[in-house]
Each structure stands twice: as C-alpha cells, then as structure tokens.
Amino acid sequence: MPTSPAEKNAAAPALHWYLTEPGRSVVDFGQLATARSVLRSAPRGDGHPVLVLPGLLASDASTTSLRWFLGRLGYPAHGWRLGRNVGPTRATVDGIRRRLRQVSARHGQAVSLIGWSLGGIYARELAREMPFLVRDVITLGSPYRLHGRAETPAHRVFRLLSHLHIPDSEMPPPEHTRPPLLMPATSVYSEHDGIVPWQACVEPAGPRRQNVAVTGSHLGYGHNPAVLWLAADRLALAPGHWQPFVPPTALARHYPGNATRRVS
Template sequence: MEENQILYRIFSRLAVALGTLNGLSLKDAKKLVSKQIKKHPFKEEIKTLIDVIITDEHENIEQLLDETILVCEELGSNRNYITLEAILEQIATSISKGHDQEEYKYTNAIVERFKKEITLINKKIPQPPVFNMVMETRSLLEWSSIYCIYPLIPKRIKGNGKPVLLIPPYLGDDSSTSFVRKYLKSLGFSTYKWDLGFNMVKAHYIPRLEEKLHDIYQEHNEKVSIVGWSGGGIFAKIMANRHPDQVEQILTIGSPIWGVMDMKTPVYGLMEFFRGKSLKERNERFLAELEPIPKVPVTCIYTKTDGLVPWKHCIEANTFRKDIKNIEVFGSHSGMGANASVLLVTANMLSANIQGKKIRDVGSNIERYLYPNFWKKARKVFKSKKPIAQVVK
C-alpha cells in the first residue's frame, strides 16, 4: 500500500468528485465510495484517505482525472488498475440506475476515458531484459538438480483424491509437467494429463479440453482444479471463464494471462501466432477470453527474472478479490516445471483454496527461505534492526 498511497489518495478524490458531480452531498458521495471499496484488501487505508476529504471538487473533476492518469503512468503498467476501473463503473452505475442514461453522458465519458487511458498505459510493458533471456540457460541446472532435490521436498499436504488437470507450456507436452504431476500424486491428488501432444497454443484444443474437463468432473462428481504452465495457463483461464461450474480453481505458472495481444516477448514463434495476419481475427476472439477475471480462485506463480514472458503479464489483479493470489518465486521461466518452490506453492495453494483456508505465504518457516517475499521482509527487518525471526511469524 505504501508505494501506491499517492495513487489511492488522488483516486479517492476523483471517485468522491464523481459522486458529487451527480448531485450527491459530500457525505453521501464518501459513503458511496466507501461502499465500493469494502472488499478491497487496502480498504481501511483507503477509507482513511476518503475520510479526510472535506471539499467538494466536482468542478475540478477533469483535473483530478488527469492527475490520476498521470500517477498511473508514472507508476507504470499494473493489472490492479482494473480494480480502479471497476470502482468507478460501480459508482456511475449506482448513481444512474433507474434514470435516463442520457443525463449521465458526462459521467460515463469520465469513466470511459479513464479505462481508455489505463488500456494505453498497460500496453507499455517491455519485453524481458537481455540479462534475463541469457539467464534462461540456468533452466538446465534446474532440470538436472530436481532429481536430487525432489526426495527432500516436504510432503505434508493431503490431496484426498481431489482432481487436478495439468496443462503443459507452449511447445511442451505432458512430460513437461511430469514433476508437478508426480509431486501432486504423491500427496494424494488425482492428477490428469492433457493428452493432446505438444501445446501449440491454438484455439482448436479448446473443444477437446472442454470434453476432458467434463469427463473428469463427471468421474469425480466434483469441480476440477486446473494447473497451467506458461501457455497452458492461457487454457486454464479460458476453461475457468467458460465453465466456472466445473472448475474449482486455477493455478498458473509463468503464464501470460492478460494483455497478450500487446505482449512483447522473445518467443518469436508464439508472437507470430498471436500476430499472424491470416490468423488475426481468430486470435482476437481467442485471446479476448483471457481478459475477464474468472469467478473462481486464482493463484499466479511468477518470477521477476523470467527471460521469455514479461512477468507483469503473469500476475492477476489481487486487489480485485480476496481469492486472487500472486506468489513470486526464484528461477527461470523454462525451469519452472522443475522448481521446488513451484511444486510447494502449487500443492499448498491447491489445498488451501479447496479447504477455504488462508496461508500467509507457503509452507513452514524453513520453506519460506525459497521465496523472494521472505527476503524482502528480511531486508526491512534488518534495516529496522528487529530480530529476523519476526519475519516468519
């Protein structure tokens, strides 16, 4: 929240002004905005920012809009801006409900301009730096070392026969997910391959995946969790958007799951598929299904040192709902299928979401040494000279 405080401060003023613009008193406008952020993870902090607003600024709403957009540009591309879009839309809808929409043309224009500018900002995510691309070679070490590390990975989670469908990455087949499947199976999950050969990330896989999902759902008579690595996460999200009644949750591993039409990547084959002229129309329909957030729990595992996919495309808006989690791990993109951290997160999150439990990070105190989040907290503790043991409480 600290780094985004300036954004939420100006955004709160814009949201309240949108209410007073349409005849609400300052008190009622603040109450309406507070209602829209009641499920936001930073609701208490934002509520404080709303409470200190003492001036009706609707006459300066254009200026507030410009300032909010400017702050977003300065902070850079961020999937969480979709939450801000939703808040403004909900305010506009609440105010205009039951009235002639023509009267609220200006209000809707403010909201649409904000959404348009955010779309442009989120198209500016750069491709992974050259250093990250070069460091993808460490995946050879990750894949070779997993044979030694695997026996040491804790096996405390109990899968209880819960069904999990695993979808391989672009240009990968079921052997790509062998270690993830093996680990989940050892914990008692019922794992399923995708059985469609090499994943070329094409729309014609979807009908067969839908059939497979339905078969697993019928066999277990319960919803199915879907785990997708890289291009496999694309299909996981599409399945969740199409069949939320059959999908328990999705877990994506280094998967580009939003803004893919504008994604910059050194994976030229994938890029050619997305931008090929002969396939452009079909691609747009196919990839448009990635933009909505599924109405099921979502966990995104990503690495900031990804050398193939820009990591910002691999995380979902965790301010949108409480059941959306982004978990950072150390490692390369190509080695995520053989990454001990990935295996641990996958098992922990599958289990936690199924049981409706919350986990602060993953695993025990010792396991947390594997995650960047631990070291970020550790640095803060070091600077404040507190005992490092407090990090993992």
C-alpha cells in the first residue's frame, strides 16, 4: 500500500506544541469537570472486556481515568500489568500476547484494544497476530504510519532505549506495506499533538476504519472528554454493525472538522 502525501510530509511537531504539552494536558483534565454531565449520557454497550495499553515511558497509572470511565459504563477495563513501557523488550512483546490471552480467556470472548501512542502500535500488532481474540482497535495518537525517522521527542527517547529492545529482524514491517486490519479500527489524533506528527497517526479511508480528530494534547488523550466519549461510542457498536462516528452536539467543538476523514 503506497504512502499518502500526509505521511511523506510528516515532520516533528512544532516546538510550541511540544513545550506546552504539560500545561495543555492539565487543561484537558480540567475539562472533565465541565463535561461530567455530558459523559454520564455516553453510549453503553454489551460490557465486553477492554485491554488498555499505555504509551512510551508510561504505566497503567496513566490510563486510570480512561479505565475508570469505561468501568462506570459496565466494561471490564484491564491494564496491561507490565510496569513502565520502555519499548518492545522481550518481556513486553511476550507479556502483551500473554495478557491478551488471559483477558480473553477470563471473559470467554474477544477483547477490544485501546492503545495510547506506542501502546496503539502494540495493539495493532496484537490484532494482526491474534485477530480471533480482538474485537476492535482504538489508537490514541499512535504514530503507526511513521514513514522514515522523523526526529520527534518520542523517537529520541525510543532510540535511547533501543538497546533493551528485540532485534530489528523481529520488528514488524512498515505499516504502509501491510494490509488493513481485519476488524474495525479507529485512529484518534490531534493536529496540536506536541509529541508525534499527527500525519503518522492516520490511515487511508476504507471499510470499517476511521480517523477522528480531537482538540487537545498528546499527554491528555487518556482523560480528554472527547476521547472518552468516542471510546464509549465505538465500544457500544455491536459486532457486524459498524457505522462512522458522529460527534454529540454537546462536544462537537472538541472534534475539529466534525470528525474528518469519515468513511461510510
């Protein structure tokens, strides 16, 4: 599959977005209070299991708000229980496979995967390796289509940790050379992401996949009200009844372009 113009033009985020990431993440968290009444009416589904994977250098603590919210909606939302994410180490690669099998076996059904940043790249790999265990995939600011080696803060950290990782020969091939996922996939991104280039977080339009833009920071995806609502909306879809995401009126301003790149 050829690379898109957006991927070819992907570059490191602007410096001002990077420098303001911590402060904007706090703002994202503060918006939870004002959106509380709206989030109470978020869609509810069948209560199937969800596995949430954290981003680079993060742990399950970073996904607490997201998992708590999903739990309130009736989903058993599980953390990965592998400590801090320092990249694709042998322990991590084997551990996420084992964790997915455990969660699926415990509930006796397929699992929805939500991955934040690097966690989303893991989620997509799990979905390819074990499609029979994965119901759908939601990625949050995950640069899975990064073409080349854009110098971003995330990549510099990843490179510093590379001596801990599995050999390059075991790394998956570039995303743009592979077919789409077999199950529904939603890619959430922000054009104000200060950590990764947003162009690398989206994929070409196609059946049962959609790219949805939100306002906010990279560090705030896990507690951004727009992301929480979208996750609830996608998880509530019954298998075989996919439809494109439509923002709720009360949160419409948090989805620039009214959920652009929508597919029917």
